Amino acid sequence: MLTDFSTAVSMLRNADKILILTHRNPDGDTLGSGFALLRALRQLGKRARLLNADSINEKYSHLYEGLSEDDFEEEFIVSVDVAEKKLLGDLMEKYADKVDLSVDHHGTGKLFAKNTYCESESASACEILYEIIKALGVKIDKGIADCIYTGCSTDTGCFKYSNVTARTHRIAAELIEYGADHSKINEKMFDTKSINSIMLERMCYETLESFGDGKVAVITVTKEMLRKSGTDKSALDAIKPITRQIEGVEIGLTVKEEDNGAAGISIRTSENYDASAICAHFGGGGHIRAGGCEIKDTTENAKEKVIDYIINNVL
């Protein structure tokens, strides 16, 4: 069931031996939230540990710097930034029904925890964790500030997206005063590319096609391209926004050859078109400006189907 801010804070204040769960393929917001909470709980003298379904990318190493491991039988389980139970990944089976408190900002309505505290207007889960940690009476040290800043920055494209509110900026201001290494974190998060991902990007540009008087742009990514460039599917995060960023493009598509032989379609739109509606036509979904679907066909055929649909029914 849904709970309120003060109840969520009380539950954490009264808990001990706390297990913190993050979502699968962990990003800056779920990890920033998790490690900030871990640092805060330990500062209050509690035992706390964090568990991920998947390994943590090295670029997030500053989040757990200086933290020791701990092992104990948990008495309280809290999940951070986990919108629904399947996002617990490999941890779902063991923990999904045992989560005492879920702190989230997605507002999907797919509640799974015994108690959920959700602020769907919050740009990141870290914004909520920041308020909770302050309400717990914890002193915000540099470690906590770095964690919270990382989530605030990564979930907003460095304060670029429409989810940013005045509160987001006010929290960032306070975090800088608490010593957050803001520019160093941003450099690691946004301004560092591997040679391999650059190689993949170059190959993707070579596949760039344009339809509908330049309003639609498509990039195709094959398994062979990932192999040749030495990248994996995590490199696609940097590829998906490319098409929509081209001047004049209203609908940007990335068509990916999946391991199962199907075509994975990612769609990004300008404010004039609804990505989730297009994806829904093909059995997928998403947000207004970013959606996805899977089509059981070759990348060439899938691309043609989606382009045809867009040209005849959307533009």
Place this chain on the structure above:
Amino acid sequence: MLTDFSTAVSMLRNADKILILTHRNPDGDTLGSGFALLRALRQLGKRARLLNADSINEKYSHLYEGLSEDDFEEEFIVSVDVAEKKLLGDLMEKYADKVDLSVDHHGTGKLFAKNTYCESESASACEILYEIIKALGVKIDKGIADCIYTGCSTDTGCFKYSNVTARTHRIAAELIEYGADHSKINEKMFDTKSINSIMLERMCYETLESFGDGKVAVITVTKEMLRKSGTDKSALDAIKPITRQIEGVEIGLTVKEEDNGAAGISIRTSENYDASAICAHFGGGGHIRAGGCEIKDTTENAKEKVIDYIINNVL
């Protein structure tokens, strides 16, 4: 001479028929400052107009939306974000000695105006203009908020760089509350690339070379590449950061074939190296992490000279 905040505000409060000057190749900060001040002065019932040495890129059209032209014999001249008189470009000869007030954040010490109000710790000139406009008793409307936000965002790489302070974020928070179209502005400023600039980027990646165990990366840009891609030198702003952003690269070089036959060198460094010191060795200068110099030689020879110097004296 240098003046203080309240004197700068008083001068503007007492002035009328005000000419506002921006710097050459105008960017988001000088234009945001200029048009915010113009809007503020007109709101106070004063006559004001703005003059640029160079044309304004279409992407800044939101800054002057809804503003009417005006023409009058100026009684007071103010420059915004102009660090030294040569940056007035073609306006220098006529106006450099007549500027009553310069509002700036560069702190170069090359004063040219009768009075200069400078806050060198300010991330953008727009931050200073925001404080001045508030002190003038002007109501911050959406037009002013959009202008100030544009300068705050563009001069910090969307709040990414080390020049960002807590004040920068607090001002952004207030601007969002005053109605600034923050995400739309950021999309225009940061997430829109022309097909031509993408083509140039691809050609640049093809010239990428690596030296010093991958610590040094170099991109070479010829006049032919600009011609083929249909871009001009303004497209280089997007090229210069590329080399340094590659994982493991500490010193990134962009070598450009100039119209005069010389080689223009742009250097970006990690926090471990001083770009301005390297450039100074070749008669140039700049900041610690971004500098430039010109070498009167072919791009090939110039590149070799700089790489040799870096490998033997810097790494």
